[in-house]
Amino acid sequence: MMPKVSVKNLNMDYDNYVVMRNLSFDVQQGEIFLIIGQSGCGKSTLLKYLLGLKPVSHKKIFYDGKDINSMINLPGFYGEKIGVLYQGGALWSSMTLAENVALPLETYTSLNGKEIEEIVALKLSLVGLKGFENFYPSQISGGMQKRAGLARAIALDPEILFFDEPSAGLDSVSAKRLDDLILELKESFGITVVIVTHDLASIFAIGTRAIYLDIESKTITAMGTPHELLMSSNDKNIIAFLSRGTKIT
Amino acid sequence: MTGIAELKLGNETIAIISISGTWSIYEKHPHAEEFIETILSKPSIQRVDLKFVDLKSWDSALINFLIRILDSCKSKNLTIDIDNVPTGIRRLIELSKTSPVRTTSPVSQRKPTIFEFVGRVGLLVFFSLKTFLGFVGKLLTGIVFFVRGKVKIRSREFALMLQDVGVKALPIVFLISFLVGLIIAFVSVLQLSQFGANIYVADLVGIAMMREMGCIMTGIIMSGRTGAAFAATIGTMMVNDEVDALQTAGFSIINFLALPRVIALTLMMPLLCIFSSFIGILGGLCTAVSATDLTIVRYCTQTAKAVCLNDFFVGIVKSCFFGFFIAAIGCQKGLQCRHSAEDVGLTTTTAVVTSITAIIIMDAIFAVIFSLLGM
Ligand SMILES: Nc1ncnc2c1ncn2[C@@H]1O[C@H](COP(=O)(O)OP(=O)(O)O)[C@@H](O)[C@H]1O
Ligand SMILES: [Mg+2]
Numbered sequence: 001m002m003p004k005v006s007v008k009n010l011n012m013d014y015d016n017y018v019v020m021r022n023l024s025f026d027v028q029q030g031e032i033f034l035i036i037g038q039s040g041c042g043k044s045t046l047l048k049y050l051l052g053l054k055p056v057s058h059k060k061i062f063y064d065g066k067d068i069n070s071m072i073n074l075p076g077f078y079g080e081k082i083g084v085l086y087q088g089g090a091l092w093s094s095m096t097l098a099e100n101v102a103l104p105l106e107t108y109t110s111l112n113g114k115e116i117e118e119i120v121a122l123k124l125s126l127v128g129l130k131g132f133e134n135f136y137p138s139q140i141s142g143g144m145q146k147r148a149g150l151a152r153a154i155a156l157d158p159e160i161l162f163f164d165e166p167s168a169g170l171d172s173v174s175a176k177r178l179d180d181l182i183l184e185l186k187e188s189f190g191i192t193v194v195i196v197t198h199d200l201a202s203i204f205a206i207g208t209r210a211i212y213l214d215i216e217s218k219t220i221t222a223m224g225t226p227h228e229l230l231m232s233s234n235d236k237n238i239i240a241f242l243s244r245g246t247k248i249t
Numbered sequence: 250m251t252g253i254a255e256l257k258l259g260n261e262t263i264a265i266i267s268i269s270g271t272w273s274i275y276e277k278h279p280h281a282e283e284f285i286e287t288i289l290s291k292p293s294i295q296r297v298d299l300k301f302v303d304l305k306s307w308d309s310a311l312i313n314f315l316i317r318i319l320d321s322c323k324s325k326n327l328t329i330d331i332d333n334v335p336t337g338i339r340r341l342i343e344l345s346k347t348s349p350v351r352t353t354s355p356v357s358q359r360k361p362t363i364f365e366f367v368g369r370v371g372l373l374v375f376f377s378l379k380t381f382l383g384f385v386g387k388l389l390t391g392i393v394f395f396v397r398g399k400v401k402i403r404s405r406e407f408a409l410m411l412q413d414v415g416v417k418a419l420p421i422v423f424l425i426s427f428l429v430g431l432i433i434a435f436v437s438v439l440q441l442s443q444f445g446a447n448i449y450v451a452d453l454v455g456i457a458m459m460r461e462m463g464c465i466m467t468g469i470i471m472s473g474r475t476g477a478a479f480a481a482t483i484g485t486m487m488v489n490d491e492v493d494a495l496q497t498a499g500f501s502i503i504n505f506l507a508l509p510r511v512i513a514l515t516l517m518m519p520l521l522c523i524f525s526s527f528i529g530i531l532g533g534l535c536t537a538v539s540a541t542d543l544t545i546v547r548y549c550t551q552t553a554k555a556v557c558l559n560d561f562f563v564g565i566v567k568s569c570f571f572g573f574f575i576a577a578i579g580c581q582k583g584l585q586c587r588h589s590a591e592d593v594g595l596t597t598t599t600a601v602v603t604s605i606t607a608i609i610i611m612d613a614i615f616a617v618i619f620s621l622l623g624m
Contacts, residue, residue, distance in 0.1 A: 051497050078499035090490035094406075104498050152498075 004029045004160060004192045005050065006062040012045050012054075019045050021218050025211050027160075032186055032193045032206050034226070037213035038241065043196040044087065046213070047164055050194070051084060052077075063160075079104050083158035087165050089149035091137040097124065097148045098133035104155045123151040128177065143170045147178070154185065160192045161185065167199040175199065179206050200244060212238050252278035252310065261293045266318070267300040272311035281317035289325065296328040301335060312341050384503075384581045391501075391508045402509045410509055414475045415517035419524065421474065422467055426525040429462050430454055430532025438540050447541040451548050452555035454533030459560040463526035464568040465612060467518060468575065472604040476579035479510050480600035483583025484593040492584070507580040511573060518572025519565045526564060559624045567615050571608050578604040 003026035012019040019042040027033040048054045052072040061068040071077045101120045127147040167175035179202045185191045207226045214221040230242045252272035257265045322329040394400040437453045537543045582600040
């Protein structure tokens with residue numbers, strides 16, 4: 001089967017500073033793919049590359065087998081194909097929550113005002129923010145902003161959802177709810193999910209496959225299900241990363 | 250009792266450092282340099298022993314002392330025995346050695362020579378001018394598409410923007426322009442009254458306000474007020490990933506963020522400039538009427554005689570350009586903001602300084618152009 005997202009020998013850098021070298025991996029349709037690693041190793045940077053926010057040479061990143069460079073300028077790539085939840089939610093602060101969710105709908109669909117309103121209400125209630133339509137981002141907590149960001153990310157029912165540290169800054173109940181929601185989206189809509197995270201609980205709860213970005217060797221040092229990573233790896237960094245709080249013998 | 254370290258020579262080849270007392274960063278304690286120097290000055294020494302006698306308490310001061318000693322011994326290939334070091338201290342020292350070191354630093358630390366500096370500044374100016382021209386090009390394309398109806402601007406936001414850069418700026422423009430008119434008239438009256446030529450105050454104030462002061466003063470006010478606000482808003486949006494979010498929602502950053510701001514300010518600046526010119530003339534009138542024997546009617550007819558349509562036109566053309574560039578510079582600087590709060594402040598400052606400089610330079614260029622055109 002054609003992988004949904006495919007990365008081939010990608011090098012990442014900022015000007016002269018090398019972040020990662022030689023990354024290659026495939027994300028399959030319908031899986032919850034995790035990008036894990038210590039903070040500062042380049043997870044958010046990798047996400048930037050995957051989203052087409054940093055220029056990348058040809059034949060490095062593919063969506064459904066097509067080069068990202070030929071995709072990003074097509075209408076429908078952003079929004080319909082991919083949706084993103086940023087680390088802090090990244091809601092547009094000059095708009096209410098409803099307007100945030102409605103903006104992509106107004107721009108890309110031919111729905112009328114009433115339908116848009118209904119869909120906005122639906123998406124907000126999916127993330128547990130029913131009744132917050134007319135709040136501005138500054139009037140709600142960080143966790144709620146994040147959930148509203150998710151409502152916006154799924155506004156156009158994308159095929160692939162990207163998350164940058166979804167559970168960072170959430171209390172454990174909200175984090176669990178978010179995990180459940182991600183699972184639900186995957187099960188019912190068949191959405192492919194790519195998550196950058198270092199939250200252990202959700203790594204083991206929802207991840208189908210993971211890659212570990214190693215900050216020292218600056219490349220991927222392990223790939224597999226989270227349990228495989230923990231059990232079969234003999235890299236001390238990975239074991240330390242995945243076994244915090246549990247005793248391993 | 251403060252921290253004490255004593256250097257003793259065991260025999261020709263061994264140096265012993267005995268450490269005692271209370272080591273604290275808040276109190277006097279020995280510095281590693283002196284010890285290192287003494288040890289290195291005796292080439293016969295092969296080994297350094299650390300002894301801890303009666304060490305009462307310690308903090309980073311001692312850790313730092315020991316690390317310095319250890320490092321310099323290691324680099325000079327002297328044997329040093331750390332078995333005597335108390336366990337807590339040893340663990341901290343080991344910890345400081347194991348954390349990974351980022352070898353490339355984000356900015357080079359070396360101080361550049363004067364030539365390097367001049368060269369760098371030159372290149373920086375060249376490349377920023379180049380990127381800015383690219384940005385202006387994209388904006389102009391956006392404006393063309395907007396005029397032809399291919400790019401839409403959200404009307405509600407645009408109306409708010411117009412209000413913000415136009416109507417809300419009226420009070421401050423009023424105040425500054427009135428005072429500028431007042432001052433020009435006052436200075437003129439002082440000089441002209443010596444020749445009994447008071448009536449020409451009206452000419453001076455009218456022409457100065459219409460041609461120069463009206464657009465320059467509004468330009469400077471709008472740089473500090475609106476240009477700065479654009480840069481700060483967009484810079485903050487960059488920091489919060491809001492700009493990335495716009496892009497990954499499929500919006501063009503130029504069309505969505507910059508275009509409405511640029512169009513709004515380009516439209517509003519001429520209006521503000523006209524307003525400013527008239528208020529300036531009003532200020533002049535107040536001075537003239539109160540300080541000389543001119544009547545209001547005389548002053549007004551004289552102004553009308555002195556100021557021709559050309560002057561009016563010159564002011565308007567200039568202010569259109571000023572408006573465009575103030576907004577463009579504000580937006581572009583905002584979009585260059587890196588991901589930190591500190592950068593937002595820096596960005597805003599740069600935007601204001603750049604646009605005020607640009608205004609003055611453009612005004613000089615326009616002066617030449619208009620005089621060549623005989624206007
Ligand atoms: N704009 C930038 N310019 C230069 N270096 C950057 C920039 N953003 C991030 N970095 C560097 O790239 C590395 C990876 O950062 P990031 O991708 O944010 O890490 P993570 O998300 O895994 O915590 C870090 O070492 C960071 O210092
Ligand atoms: Mg990150």
